[in-house]
Amino acid sequence: MNWISIVAIYALFWVMSAFVILPIGVKTHEEMGLEKIPGQADSAPGNFRPGVIILRTTVLSALLFGLYYANYIYGWVTRHSFDFLISPPNS
Template structure:
């Protein structure tokens, strides 16, 4: 696998896991008992921590990409693993 493919696939894993990680642990101002700024949306996060989100996203995407790459090298799951999905004429 080329290094450019590795970077591109890792970036895809990173973006997908970012969308999974973003809502975890985020609370609104109302849930935290904090005062709201005039004009603020009711759903705005009160405890947004971008550094924590970046770290969690990077760690999870690295683990998932590691599994993907190990499967690529060892061939645990390949296209023949899904032959049961193809209906064959009798």
């Protein structure tokens, strides 16, 4: 696999992982018992920690990409694994 492909696919895994990680552990000001600023949305996070989110996203995306790359090398799941989804042609 070309290194540019590796970087591009890892970036896709990172972005998808970020959307999975973002809502985990986030609490609103009301849940934390903090006072809201006038005009603030009710759903605004009260404990937003971007460093932790970036770290968790990086770890998750590295694990998922590792599984993807291992499958690429060893061929555990190939396109032929899904042949049961295609109905046989009528003769």
